[in-house]
Amino acid sequence: MEDIISMLADGGVLVADGAMGTMLQRAGLPAGTPPEAWLLENPGPVCDVHRAYLDAGAHLILTCTFGATRPRLERKGYAERVAEINRRAVEIARQAANGRAYVAGDIGPLGLFLAPLGPLSHEQAVGLFAEQAEALVAAGVDVLVIETMSALEEMRAAIEAAQQAARGLPVFATFSFDHHGRTNMGVRPEQAAQELTALGVQAFGANCGATLDMTLGALEAMHATAPDAWLIAKPNAGLPRAQGREVVYDASPADMAAYARRFAAAGARVIGGCCGSTPAHIAAIAAALKP
């Protein structure tokens, strides 16, 4: 398999996977247990979710490590197992991918504000991200993906840590645009495109977010700002809605597929799903993007 950068340079569009957490809940993840800790004892269901996305047509899967940074794991009593959890998650994803797909080491927000709004200094944040990024890289990922970021300061810290740990591997980065077309911390897509281009990540874009339309708007603005950039679209399957005691997301696989074409037209080269998306959504996206 050629490396991910060559593949994108050849003009390909890479189909990425969809939600992990909501899929694991269906497989028995108890309420309140972090998936990152659960996978230590339950590698099977995590591997099954990866396989379901690969079977649906995904060629990039994200490790189950969104919350596998120290401040998040600490609150659940897993502070001393940060490296182990990240390593295990990569092993499980690698096993599922079995050489037929790229494995991305997933890095999510710390759940804390950086100074001046909160307690964390830039250096502390870099250190926390570095701990995770180094474990992911050591375990053998193809790319690091920093996602669902809202604050520019936190994104900068995560990218600095990821690039130091990456030893030449690519780093991708996405913000979540969910409040009037900006991130909830106020970052505009144009500003994100400028910053992320300057920071030298290989691809960037939007994930999670509010509506599919808001993600599309963000992508179009990024594309206008950085026409040559490889963009990423990994949105939620629309908005959550209560259906009895379950939460359903209101975008169907067909809806996501229709948007996937529009994301591609706006410069997206990596397209997948976030909260509420399922293998059915990814299969529809893969079919829609077939040349």
Next chain:
Amino acid sequence: MDAIGEQLQQAVLLGEPERAHDLAAQALRAGAEPLAVIEGALATAMQQVGARYECGEYFIPDLVMAAEAMKAAVRVLEPALAARQERRQVLGTVVIGTVEGDIHEIGKSLVATMLSAAGFQVHDLGVDVSAAEFVKRVQETGANVVGLSALLTTTMLNQERVIEALQEAGLRERVKVVIGGAPASPEWAQTIGADGYAENAAEAVTVVKQLVGA
């Protein structure tokens, strides 16, 4: 409102804690009634902050800094209030927390800050709070509002557990329950028998005020 009041209102609106602190002190020296300042300049500023957030002009950092500025001013005004044996009108008492199993803090804390700035007495129980703990703290504080945050589709079910526990403890009639969090929705509030749903911290203030008739 006098010139100092207007400047103070601006300082809060623009999220400048040091200037808000200094202007509050200046207002007192000029003979302003502390209560009038709180209920005038400060309350007006926070309403404007909420409105600016709703319309997409303000974002989370603006809310946080405005609340900091408000708190800085109140810190100056409260001793003066106490000296006059006056008290700030409390709109209600809120017990708020992120439900059991869920460690997400930022949204909940922001709601707590905004409610506090709006004049509610807020008891923030933190994250991963059990139903029993919510019940206990409602009993202890005599709260009339309960705020339940959940960011995960699994832990949202625990919002319903808290409502059930309040019912079992005979407290349900005494409190208004407001829920929030990324997967929550007005329909979810209805499904689990909550009294209200708020999309964000600015809306939470409006919703809670409505529920308690403030």
